[in-house]
Amino acid sequence: MRSLLLAAFAAAIPVALAPSAQAFCGFFVGKADASLFNEASQVILARDGAKTTITMLNDYKGELTDFALVVPVPVVLQKQDIRVSEKKIFDRLDGYSSPRLAEYYDANPCDRRKYDRRSVESAPSVDRAAKGRNGEKALGVTIEAQYTVGEYDIAILSASQSDGLETWLKQNGYKIPAGAAKALGPYIQQNMKFFVARVNLKEQAKGGFAYLRPLQFRFESPKFMLPMRLGMINANGPQDLIVYVLSRQGRVEATNYRTVKLPANMELPTYLKQPGEFTKFYKAMFARQAEKEKHSVVFTEYFWDMGWCDPCAADPLNVAELREAGAAWVSDTVDPRKGQGAQPVVLTRLHIRYTKETFPEDLAFQETKDRANFQTRYVLRHPWRGSVFQCWDALGEYRRYRESVAEREERSARVLADLTGWDVAAIRKRMNP
Numbered sequence: 001m002r003s004l005l006l007a008a009f010a011a012a013i014p015v016a017l018a019p020s021a022q023a024f025c026g027f028f029v030g031k032a033d034a035s036l037f038n039e040a041s042q043v044i045l046a047r048d049g050a051k052t053t054i055t056m057l058n059d060y061k062g063e064l065t066d067f068a069l070v071v072p073v074p075v076v077l078q079k080q081d082i083r084v085s086e087k088k089i090f091d092r093l094d095g096y097s098s099p100r101l102a103e104y105y106d107a108n109p110c111d112r113r114k115y116d117r118r119s120v121e122s123a124p125s126v127d128r129a130a131k132g133r134n135g136e137k138a139l140g141v142t143i144e145a146q147y148t149v150g151e152y153d154i155a156i157l158s159a160s161q162s163d164g165l166e167t168w169l170k171q172n173g174y175k176i177p178a179g180a181a182k183a184l185g186p187y188i189q190q191n192m193k194f195f196v197a198r199v200n201l202k203e204q205a206k207g208g209f210a211y212l213r214p215l216q217f218r219f220e221s222p223k224f225m226l227p228m229r230l231g232m233i234n235a236n237g238p239q240d241l242i243v244y245v246l247s248r249q250g251r252v253e254a255t256n257y258r259t260v261k262l263p264a265n266m267e268l269p270t271y272l273k274q275p276g277e278f279t280k281f282y283k284a285m286f287a288r289q290a291e292k293e294k295h296s297v298v299f300t301e302y303f304w305d306m307g308w309c310d311p312c313a314a315d316p317l318n319v320a321e322l323r324e325a326g327a328a329w330v331s332d333t334v335d336p337r338k339g340q341g342a343q344p345v346v347l348t349r350l351h352i353r354y355t356k357e358t359f360p361e362d363l364a365f366q367e368t369k370d371r372a373n374f375q376t377r378y379v380l381r382h383p384w385r386g387s388v389f390q391c392w393d394a395l396g397e398y399r400r401y402r403e404s405v406a407e408r409e410e411r412s413a414r415v416l417a418d419l420t421g422w423d424v425a426a427i428r429k430r431m432n433p
Contacts, residue, residue, distance in 0.1 A: 046326030053326030307342025
């Protein structure tokens with residue numbers, strides 16, 4: 001069962017590069033989405049100046065009466081600043097920014113034409129207010145505000161002592177891990193407030209939802225950060241966090257941890273096109289890179305202007321979807337199809353695999369001026385399957401081409417082995433069954 005305490009201001013608590021690989025934009029053939037990492041928490045951050053909107057995907061599995069959400073926030077949130085969102089916005093952002101394969105086919109080498117790039121089809125409710133009044137003052141807890149929003153009962157708290165806040169949460173039915181006071185203490189010292197939520201079963205039944213919809217809230221603060229300490233209270237082993245950051249101008253990176261790009265734009269063996277093979281590759285590659293970096297860096301998986309993509313794993317988000325994700329600054333009057341330019345929205349997808357020891361501080365971010373597009377794209381290049389008789393008048397060209405294909409395939413096998421740690425002999429066997 002996932003951690004009962006989530007924090008996502010937010011965190012869930014929860015090689016050689018072949019020069020030709022970059023020559024074409026390619027055609028989308030497959031993708032590896034966030035569902036690859038079943039235990040990964042997902043958060044959307046939309047940042048515009050000092051305005052932040054956070055959307056949290058609650059993938060809690062268990063009795064709804066046991067669900068608890070605790071999020072440190074810098075200000076007292078008003079009811080109009082909190083809303084229930086839809087899971088599909090995460091699916092859209094994930095689909096748009098997922099790691100992907102691009103595929104090419106070699107043309108007849110004897111007529112020296114450019115490669116033929118072919119498209120391939122891709123693959124129990126209680127009276128919270130009444131219960132919460134007893135003992136708050138003695139515990140140093142103040143209820144700043146209370147709301148019911150959708151299927152959630154929400155309270156905004158302030159506190160003067162961490163053990164008192166932990167006691168209050170437990171007395172009021174929030175099933176948080178033992179020892180939470182140690183993690184709550186730094187936020188109390190910073191005079192932060194606490195956004196806490198539980199499921200209102202009556203409202204949840206009215207809506208007929210079979211899952212918990214994401215919670216979204218917004219505020220203004222100079223802090224551009226993502227608290228993670230609460231997510232490590234009862235963490236057992238490395239945790240995964242995927243953050244989709246929407247901003248106006250440039251790529252977003254961490255300021256207190258190294259931000260590095262994953263290896264990308266490399267040619268790989270074509271058998272990775274087979275069902276399930278790209279999934280196996282990407283999971284192994286990411287795990288190997290995380291281990292090499294000792295689970296201490298923030299990986300960039302994607303950065304691109306939201307107005308276009310190349311190759312596209314999914315269509316860019318439209319105005320309504322961007323607003324649903326928290327990008328309130330987009331305009332209805334901007335229509336790229338009429339030459340009016342693209343919406344001023346860029347997406348940075350960050351992926352962190354971390355432990356208590358390797359990420360001792362909350363994540364702090366900054367928006368950079370970097371607008372160089374990046375995606376975790378990998379290339380499959382199929383050799384020409386024609387007969388030597390079709391090259392009878394150009395046998396020299398044919399022999400040189402076959403030699404280049406053999407060198408290319410050996411290089412791709414070694415690249416795959418280097419990225420994943422797999423045995424290169426076993427890879428060669430898969431390539432030539």
